[in-house]
Amino acid sequence: MAKYHPDLDLITEYAAGSLPLAQAACLSAHLNYCEQCRRTAGQLEDLGATLFDSLQGETVGDVQLNAVLARLDDVPPLSYAKVEQPLAGQTPALLQRLMKGEFADLVWKKITSTLSISYLSTGDPGYEFALYHIKAGGKIPEHTHKGSEMTLILEGGFSDADGTYHQGDFLYREPSDVHAPTALQSEDCICLAVLDAPLKFTGWKHRWMNPFLSLNAG
Amino acid sequence: MSEHTETPKNDWQTPTGRRTDEWSECLTLISQKEDRAAFTRLFRHFAPLIKAFALSGSNLSATVADELVQETMLKVWQKSGAFNPEKAAASTWVYTIARNCRTDMFRRLNKFDTPLAGDDVYPDQEAEEPFSQLQSRRSREHVREMMQELPPDQAQILAKVYMEGKSHAEAAGELDLPLGTVKSRVRLALQKLQIHMENYSYG
Ligand SMILES: [Zn+2]
Numbered sequence: 001m002a003k004y005h006p007d008l009d010l011i012t013e014y015a016a017g018s019l020p021l022a023q024a025a026c027l028s029a030h031l032n033y034c035e036q037c038r039r040t041a042g043q044l045e046d047l048g049a050t051l052f053d054s055l056q057g058e059t060v061g062d063v064q065l066n067a068v069l070a071r072l073d074d075v076p077p078l079s080y081a082k083v084e085q086p087l088a089g090q091t092p093a094l095l096q097r098l099m100k101g102e103f104a105d106l107v108w109k110k111i112t113s114t115l116s117i118s119y120l121s122t123g124d125p126g127y128e129f130a131l132y133h134i135k136a137g138g139k140i141p142e143h144t145h146k147g148s149e150m151t152l153i154l155e156g157g158f159s160d161a162d163g164t165y166h167q168g169d170f171l172y173r174e175p176s177d178v179h180a181p182t183a184l185q186s187e188d189c190i191c192l193a194v195l196d197a198p199l200k201f202t203g204w205k206h207r208w209m210n211p212f213l214s215l216n217a218g
Numbered sequence: 219m220s221e222h223t224e225t226p227k228n229d230w231q232t233p234t235g236r237r238t239d240e241w242s243e244c245l246t247l248i249s250q251k252e253d254r255a256a257f258t259r260l261f262r263h264f265a266p267l268i269k270a271f272a273l274s275g276s277n278l279s280a281t282v283a284d285e286l287v288q289e290t291m292l293k294v295w296q297k298s299g300a301f302n303p304e305k306a307a308a309s310t311w312v313y314t315i316a317r318n319c320r321t322d323m324f325r326r327l328n329k330f331d332t333p334l335a336g337d338d339v340y341p342d343q344e345a346e347e348p349f350s351q352l353q354s355r356r357s358r359e360h361v362r363e364m365m366q367e368l369p370p371d372q373a374q375i376l377a378k379v380y381m382e383g384k385s386h387a388e389a390a391g392e393l394d395l396p397l398g399t400v401k402s403r404v405r406l407a408l409q410k411l412q413i414h415m416e417n418y419s420y421g
Contacts, residue, residue, distance in 0.1 A: 008408060008415060009386060009401055017317040018385045021325075021332060024339045031341070036415065042306075043413045046358045048317065048380045049310035050365055055381065057266025058273060064284055065261050068291050069254065075292055077249050080299040094338050123332030 002034040002168035010172065011037060015044035022127035025094055026150045026170075026194045032092040033168025091154060095192065098122065098129075103155075103190060106131065112206070114138025114183070119216045128195045128216045134158060134183040141206040142180035147197030149173040156189035158182055178202055241308035242301075249298035260312075261291055268316045275382025276324075286323055290316045300342055307358060314340060320383065361411045372407035375400060 006014075006027055013019040014027045031038045091099075098120045099106060108116040114135040122129045134140060136156070150172050157166040158181040165171065173179065175197070183189040198213045244260040247253035265287050272283035293315050301311050318336025325332060365373070378389040390400040408414065 005415065008405065008413075012379065012404060012408070013385055016380045016383060017321050017336075018379065018383045018388070021330075021334065021339070025334060028339045028341065040413070040415050043357055043361075045314055046307065046310050047361050047376070047408075047411060047413065049307065049313040050358075050362050051377060051380045052267055052271060052313040052316070053309050054365075055267050055270040055274070058269040058283070060265040060269050060284070060287055064265065064287060065258065068261065068288050069258070071288075071292060072252075072254065072257070072295055075296045077252060077298050078296055078300075093341070094334065097338065098333065122334060123330060125330070 002030065002037075002166075002170065004163070004165060004169040004171060005034060005037055006030060006170050006172060008040070011040055012044055015041050015048060020124055020126055022122045022124040022129045022194050023150055025098075025122055025129070026152055026192055029092040029095055029154075029192065030152050030168065030170040032094075034170075095120075095154070099131075103131070103133070108133060111209075112138075112141065115140055121218060123218060125218050126196055128193075128198075130193055130195075130216065132189075132191050132193055134181070134189045134191075136183055136188050137185045139180060139182045141201045142178060142203045143199045143201045143206075144176050144178045145173070145195060145197055145199055147175055147195060149177075150194040152192045154190045154192060156187040157184045158189050158191070159184070239308065241312075242303040245294075245298050245301045245308055245311070246303065248295060249301065257291075257295055260294065264294075264312050265291060268312075271316055271381060272320060275378065275384065282323070282327075286316070286319055289323070290319045293319060310358075317383075324383075357412060361413070364411050368407055368410060372403050372410075375403045376407055379404065 010019065010023075010027060014024055019027065031041060091103075106118040108118045110116050115138060116133045118131045118133070120129050120131065131154070132140070134156075140158075151170070153165050153167050153169045155167060157164065157169075159165065160179045160181045162179070164184075180203075195215065196217075198210075198215045200210055200213075201207050241260060241263065244253075244256040247256035248260070268287045268290050269283050272278055272286040273280070278286070290312075294312060297315065301308070318340060321336045324330075368376070375389060375393075378384050378392070379386065382389075384392065386400050386404065387397055389395075390397040393400070
């Protein structure tokens, strides 16, 4: 059960449909692990529906109705068999679709001896959407960012100065927060990170890499 | 019902969480019998709302708005089997379809090519326990009642965020307000509507 969640602002933007696609996908993946946020999102959708219901309706003519009626045969109602709910702890369906396979099948780009990154494509031109693989006990060099960073833990866990995070936990970092996450000793950590500006390593040992870390958006 | 003498204020009739209002019935008739008369009733009610939703705060033409009406209503027809009156109110269900179709349409108009459709990002809600069904029903009623009493500045922000699909930052820009003010108005409104999260740590 997740312990760290998106705040109400983010869930509101998600429910209203105004969150950028890459961020919405990350938040949606958190809902996969978190019943509490699912319920909150549901309430916020009910609120949206209440506003929707009270709109001043615009005239729609019979021409429109007839056009739709004429197309109904092309799209018969789908049958929805009772689908088994995915087991808690399984990789969210949305990520499985973007990955087209297992974690092991992805192309991993080695950044340091303990950190590899695999970029997934959401088509969102403003955001990088990537999986980070940190070896057990490994460290992501201390870094900051010019933009925001959303992180969701998919496997294993890591800790930084502010806490320890496990599967399903969701983190949101504002520009210029500095942190240096370290994976738990017991197992490798895989997390999803959504960025709108490249990482910037702050330690002298890794600063030379900064020019190579351009944003892989899209 | 026997122990209640007063008329219920809302359209919920039984304590089991079964929703028996007209629009839920229409959706059930569509999924079970492909009932076109029921679909027509649903269309006459929701199509004008969808069109208003399409036109609010965007520069979509009336033609594109009509397209959104058609697309949304076709999806409603097609997906009616996924509607579960025990899980969702009919209007919420239709609203979420319209929201997803609108997002997809914006992306298409902007030639934004993505492997994800709106439906992928908003998975169908899982079945809830009867207890939380009761809770969400109560919260929905509360939201409807309290909405009337929100101060205009808070109601205006909610409308911008939801009906116009603006992010908090965009809403701040258009209303010429600091982002912090927009966020706190949204929060105050949600507080009054009793939408909050308990025992929370923000990551
Ligand atoms: Zn959560």
